[in-house]
Structure formats: structure tokens, C-alpha cells
Amino acid sequence: MPGAYISPSILSGDFADLANDCQRILDLGADWLHVDIMDGHFVPNLTLGPPIVKSLRDHIPKGKAFLDCHLMVSNPLQWVPDMAAAGADQYTFHYEAAVEKTDEVIASIKEHGMKAGITIKPGTPVEVLDPYFSKVDLVLIMTVEPGFGGQKFMPEMMSKVKYIRERYPELNIEVDGGLTADNIDVATQAGANCIVAGTGVYKAESPRDAIVVLRNSVLKQQGKL
Numbered sequence: 173m174p175g176a177y178i179s180p181s182i183l184s185g186d187f188a189d190l191a192n193d194c195q196r197i198l199d200l201g202a203d204w205l206h207v208d209i210m211d212g213h214f215v216p217n218l219t220l221g222p223p224i225v226k227s228l229r230d231h232i233p234k235g236k237a238f239l240d241c242h243l244m245v246s247n248p249l250q251w252v253p254d255m256a257a258a259g260a261d262q263y264t265f266h267y268e269a270a271v272e273k274t275d276e277v278i279a280s281i282k283e284h285g286m287k288a289g290i291t292i293k294p295g296t297p298v299e300v301l302d303p304y305f306s307k308v309d310l311v312l313i314m315t316v317e318p319g320f321g322g323q324k325f326m327p328e329m330m331s332k333v334k335y336i337r338e339r340y341p342e343l344n345i346e347v348d349g350g351l352t353a354d355n356i357d358v359a360t361q362a363g364a365n366c367i368v369a370g371t372g373v374y375k376a377e378s379p380r381d382a383i384v385v386l387r388n389s390v391l392k393q394q395g396k397l
């Protein structure tokens with residue numbers, strides 16, 4: 173059975189005080205840090221890139237934080253070496269940006285010593301990932317259109333999570349977009365065990381409690397609570 177991983181999206185954090193902000197979220201109980209990298213081309217927003225990941229890594233060394241990086245970029249192969257050198261732990265790329273090169277991207281991520289994740293936008297059918305489930309460490313099902321935090325969770329994406337969970341009981345399945353304490357059970361009942369939450373953690377009255385609620389929902393579904 174896979175673990176329960178709560179991965180607050182630092183997109184909702186304080187970019188001008190990033191290291192302290194990330195340490196605060198870790199101290200509040202986060203398992204991973206979700207790092208949203210957007211190139212202004214694959215999605216209509218610009219965020220951060222390898223230099224900032226490296227800088228963050230210099231403040232929070234390997235082993236002290238698992239950097240769960242989601243690359244919303246048009247050329248995922250291009251950024252693998254730079255992200256590995258910057259200290260990323262997991263490199264999740266979009267199938268839509270790598271259709272012809274998917275195997276090559278997965279191989280490159282692994283050669284560079286990172287965990288490999290693959291993801292799809294809401295409009296992409298889950299079956300396109302059939303050849304890759306056994307080759308990756310994580311599948312991310314987007315529950316909003318990628319590009320911005322603070323959007324509404326799309327429950328209709330849960331059929332994709334169920335499809336994967338039925339076939340791969342041990343695979344890490346991550347959900348990302350609009351997850352909060354109010355809708356988390358829908359995602360964990362479908363089989364999600366890695367939970368990204370930006371607004372749902374950072375804007376919660378108690379981010380610490382929000383992390384506990386998200387994790388407990390995963391643990392309950394796994395019969396561990």
C-alpha cells in the first residue's frame with residue numbers, strides 16, 4: 173500500500189521569503205513541497221525555474237524536504253538536467269508536452285537520479301497513460317486546468333483516479349487543484365494518496381489542522397486510521 177503524502181503547493185507561499193516560508197510549512201507537518209514550474213508557454217503563467225529550486229535546496233538540504241516538482245513546460249526533456257542539478261527529488265511532466273518522447277523523458281529523469289512522475293490535463297483521457305503506469309513512480313491527475321492556484325476542484329476527474337487505482341494498487345496517485353478539507357474525501361475514496369493543496373493549506377484558518385485533515389482522509393481510506 174502506498175504512503176500518505178501531503179504536498180502543499182508553494183505557489184500559494186511567499187516567493188520573496190521562500191526558504192523560511194517552506195520551512196514553516198514543513199514544520200506544520202507537510203510531507204513534501206509541491207513546486208509548480210510554469211514557462212508561460214505550456215500554460216499562461218510564469219512562476220519559477222531551476223535557479224530558485226537550487227537556492228531553496230541550498231537552504232533546505234536533501235533529506236530535509238522532498239521537492240515534488242511539477243513541470244508545466246513545453247519541452248520537459250530540456251529541463252531534466254538543470255532540475256536534477258538544482259536538487260529536485262521528483263520531476264513530474266505533462267504527457268501533452270511529450271507525446272512522441274514520453275519514454276525518453278522518463279528515462280532521462282531516472283538517469284538523472286530523480287523520481288519520475290507523469291501528468292495529464294483535465295481534457296486528456298487517462299488511457300493515454302496505459303503504456304507508462306508501470307514505468308513511473310507517480311501519476312498526477314490534474315483536477316483543475318494547470319496554470320493558476322485557487323481554482324475549483326473538478327470531481328469528474330475522479331474516474332481517472334479510480335481507473336488507475338483499480339489497476340495499480342501500489343502506485344503513487346497524486347491529485348492537484350482545488351483540494352480542501354471539504355472535498356478531500358472524494359479524492360481519497362477514488363484512490364488518491366498524494367495530495368497537493370495550495371489554497372486549501374495556506375489560506376486555511378489553521379494550516380496545521382488542514383494538513384492533518386488531508387492526511388487523515390488518505391489514512392482512513394487505506395484502513396490505517
Ligand SMILES: O=C(CO)[C@H](O)[C@H](O)COP(=O)(O)O
Pocket residue numbers: 181183184206208242316317318319320321322323348349350351368369370371372
Ligand atoms: O498546479 C497548480 C496549478 O496549475 C497548483 O499546484 C494547484 O492549482 C494548487 O493550488 P490550489 O490548491 O490553490 O488549487
